[in-house]
Amino acid sequence: MQPISSLERASSEQWNRLIESVGPAAMLLVVRARMSPAMLARLAPEDVWQETLLHAWRDRTQCTWQGLPAFRRWLISILEHRLLDLAEAAERKKRGGGAQPLSLDARAAPAEASSLGFAGPIASTTPSRVAMDREAATAIAEALQELPEELREVVRLRLIEDLSMPEVAERTGLGLSAAQHRFRKGAESYQRALARRLRGDSRVG
Template identity: 35%
Template sequence: MEPSSPSQLPALLLDRALAGSKSSLGRLMGLYSEYLKYVASSRMDDRLRRRVSASDVVQESFYEAHRDFSRFRGDSPEQFVGWMRRILVNNLMRVVERNLVAAKRDVRREVSLDRLRRGVEQSSWRFSALLASDEETPSTDLRRQETQTAMAAVLAKLPEDYRRVIRLRNIEGLSFADVAEQMDRTSGAARMLWLRALEQLRAEYAGTDEE
């Protein structure tokens, strides 16, 4: 029996997964797929994106989570997402090491596991704050987790340049000057694109609340 409220679904699926349901575990992971893709992408520079997609890193993380789910010691969706982020960090580290080593670069000078872990957490917080007001402080409560999941699904449907400007500005935390350089635009054009992207994101997200 499905829950009466979508907000209850993650907890229900987790309970079923802990009871041994593989299909519920798969559905639970699917809820966070787009969110994890955006977080992974925010920690991959253009060199890595040309070699490996964020989707590949997330799929590898899902495989490992399925395989090692018996090691999960939490009992809430929030703890599950935190566990998934830790798996994602380890896979991102392996991707960085493989590709930088292949390019004959010194990995230790460019990245460390702790630095990558902090970067993923920062990206996650920025993602949480995308639709928040300036007065709000990102937290890991259930409501914010629901927002992350729904917002990631909306973001995935936006035009590519909208997705990119939001990722660069809000999730990676770049200045408008750096966003403009990355997107080969003027700073003013980058700002206008960002404003239009946020406007559409908020409109589309508000539409999901009405459904």
């Protein structure tokens, strides 16, 4: 992907390539991992992800481009704030202290998006693409599930959460060399399992 000097001046094509580069299918698993069972019962991860992208486009001037890993972390921070807002709104409704939370579609604010000239990710997202990402996310989850438990979390944190190996070691309580060994072993098995499901589709990995 060509360097982006300013997200504010990014074209629709640049933005869409950028979102593709963060791995939408893997990001759906990131979304799901952060949703509570109650939230999963009433909201689809794909809808939460689409709202995250809309907010990212709206707030893109607040993000200084520092490379893809930093951009992905910025997207995750937006996601976590959106989930917190949704959880707080649901709690207010449960206590009877607030109006019924708006649906994700209602919060998408089409008028606001259209005033931007380009509606960011909403303009290029189609039902077929959402379905493709959902299927790819399922394949990734199934490939991870094939791994032994002691390898699975290391691979998930490194490849799906995109943590550095020192961060993976700290999160799992392993020494760095042990974490690296488990990752090498697990990643090979994961890639084989994923390839069987995707049949050579290199769009996700």
